[in-house]
Amino acid sequence: MKIDDLQHHKYNYPRGRDKENDNEIKPQVENIERLKDYITQFKKPPQKIKYNKHKCACCNKYPIIDGTHTWTAMKELGYKEIDKEYLLELDLPIEKELIYAIHYNVSHGLQVSRNEMKASLQSYLAEHNKMQYGDLKEISKLWNVPYNTLDQWVKDIKH
Numbered sequence: 001m002k003i004d005d006l007q008h009h010k011y012n013y014p015r016g017r018d019k020e021n022d023n024e025i026k027p028q029v030e031n032i033e034r035l036k037d038y039i040t041q042f043k044k045p046p047q048k049i050k051y052n053k054h055k056c057a058c059c060n061k062y063p064i065i066d067g068t069h070t071w072t073a074m075k076e077l078g079y080k081e082i083d084k085e086y087l088l089e090l091d092l093p094i095e096k097e098l099i100y101a102i103h104y105n106v107s108h109g110l111q112v113s114r115n116e117m118k119a120s121l122q123s124y125l126a127e128h129n130k131m132q133y134g135d136l137k138e139i140s141k142l143w144n145v146p147y148n149t150l151d152q153w154v155k156d157i158k159h
Contacts, residue, residue, distance in 0.1 A: 007061035011127035012097040035073035045070045048088040066104035098124045102142045
């Protein structure tokens with residue numbers, strides 16, 4: 001697959017955001033540099049890049065669900081293609097992308113801060129305008145944050 005057929009979307013990226021900086025990713029330079037070193041040494045990424053097989057209507061590209069830093073490192077190293085063996089295609093409804101991104105990200109990497117959680121919800125709601133009760137319950141379990149806290153964050157964001 002062409003590397004440019006994949007796209008990072010801030011609304012399904014559960015870490016590295018900052019409310020004061022328009023919820024854009026704060027580059028995790030050290031992590032990306034480590035990944036670039038790994039890819040250069042072993043000629044392959046350390047993990048599969050997980051993406052949704054349904055293209056995004058806004059850019060006609062496949063949204064990355066997990067592996068944004070690996071994808072960024074590969075782009076910075078000049079890769080134009082990613083071999084299929086390093087990709088994992090997921091069949092997700094677009095409104096479930098954030099939940100799956102959280103699911104994959106809680107299993108590895110840095111813990112997501114409360115500010116990042118709140119910013120994720122804000123960005124998601126800006127894109128999708130609503131959140132289902134069941135989705136919020138599932139996110140509550142994944143992040144280990146009480147449902148009432150997340151529900152209050154959603155109410156705060158909407159007002």
